[in-house]
Amino acid sequence: MLQQHKEIVQATVPVLQQHGETITTEFYRTLFEENPSLFNIFNPANQQNGGQARSLAASILAYAAHIDKLDQLGGMVNRITHKHASLEVQPEHYPIVGDHLLRAIRTVLGEAATPAVIDAWGAAYGQLAEIMTGVEQKLYTEGREQPGGWAGYAPLRVERKVVESETITSFHLASPTGAPLPSFLPGQYLAVKAQVPDSAFTQTRQYSLSQAANGTTYRISVKRESAPPHIAAAENGLISNHLHRSVHEGDTILAHVPQGDFVLRDNSKPVVLLSGGVGITPAICMAEHLARNSNSRPVLFVHATTQRRHHAFRDEVRALAAAYPHTRALVYYEKVSPADVQGRDYDLEGRITIDSLRPHLFEQATDYYYCGPVGFMAAVENVLDELNVPLSDRYSEAFAPDPSFVTELANA
Structure with a gap:
């Protein structure tokens, strides 16, 4: 990529801040109108609520701002390429996406999208596509060649289906042949592909693996989602409801x-x-x-939920804390009922605050990992800010695009 291209791309950062979401909304509109088969890859609910457009706009803006120091974008690239790999995005998809992105830039910016700007962004996209496809092909090779690995999507048998709470159900999965399953890192997810009856497209969703690797089974725990009023019920919660209702042992x-x-x-x-x-x-x-493999690394497990009937893995977490002295649990209930027992069901009433959390934290430098709904994530970020926890000690994952472009930009 030429230096003049980098300079032009960086010069468009203010324009992207102002029009980025409009550009990506236009991009997705034409992309799906002309390539409806891509609905087999993308989650339609994230298109309807605008989350995917905001997420893409934030990523493009971050890329433009760091075009001359790409080493600082490693986290963003890793997050996107892992998601792409789980969706089986292939090199041939990139030219299609690039064409629609440049067309959207022309449409939204009009005369400001000069030939020089389009050439620069064409070069920038080509560079990004080369980086992404290189990482993704490596992930495909590793997935296929690791012990027990496979390419694409393979059938797994539901050995057990366990209700964990009013909304969360676990699926224990094994190879139909009894073959060993590939190992994984704690925190990773399993992408599940399904076609719901009467749906025109297959859909893929990512569900976190909720049990440590054992070589023979995977456990995913799926929340049954309901559709907000502004999103068609047929789109939001489509796969989670299918798994809860129609997939059995x-x-x-x-x-x-x-x-x-x-x-x-x-x-x-x-x-x-x-x-x-x-x-x-x-x-x-x-x-x-951590409990089973680290005898000296202190762990504080903090969980917040609305009430007992939504509390999954209550007994499992308590058992871990009881069996391993270096592991402690702290549970918040927003609503406590007369039947709830403090110290058994929950520990603290209300939401997580810095005052209630601080007495339980470690005095030395600590790694913080957090995951949950948008409001919860924002609250945790505020607490960590007040505690002056450096960004280098924070690790997070969002299960859906954030409704705020500002937040998505920070994540990118």
Whole structure:
């Protein structure tokens, strides 16, 4: 990529800040109108609520701002390439995306999209596509060639289906042949591919692996989603409801080898795991791994949920804390009922605050991992800011695009 191209791309950063979301909204509109088969890859609900457009706009803006120091974008590239790999995005998809992106830039910017600007962005996109496809092909090769690995999507048999709470159900999966399953890192996810009856397209969703690797089974724990008023029920919650209602023990589902970059860092620092709602799924996997494999690394498992009937893995977490002295659990209930017992069901009433959390934290430098709904994530960020926790000690994963472009930009 020529230096003059980099300078032009960087000069467009203010324009992207102003028009980025409009550009990506236009991009997705024409992309799907002319390539409807891509709905087999993209989640329609994220298109309807605008989340995908905001997420893409934030990523493009971050790329433009760092075009001459790409080493600072490693986290963003890893997150996107792992997601692409779980969706089986292939090199031939990139020219299609690039064409529609440049067309959207022309449409939105009009005369400001000069030939020089379009040439620069064409070169920038080509550079990014080369980086992404290189990483993705490596992930495909590793997934295929690792012990027990496979390419694409393979059938896994539902050995057990376990109700964990009013909204969360676990699926214990194994190879139909009894063959060993590939290992994975705590925090990674399993992509599940399904076609719901009467739906025109297949859909793929990523579900965190909620139990530490054992070589023979995977456990995913799925929250049954309901559709907000502004999103068609047929789109939001389509796959989670299908799994809850229609997939039973003995059935098979199609799954990808595990992917994801929200994983534990290998060091000796204490760990605080903060989860809200279904964000408990990667957190409990991390907690189990740390409890069983680290005799000296202190762990604080913090979980917040609305009430007892929404509290998944209550007994499992308490058992881990009881069996491993270096692991502690702290549970918040927003609503406590007369039947709830403090110290058994929950520890603190209300939402997580700095005043209620601070007495339980470690005095030395600590790694913080957090996952949950948008509001929970924002609250945790505020607490960590007040605690002056450096960004280098924070690791997070969002299960859906944030409704705020500002937040998506910060994530990117």
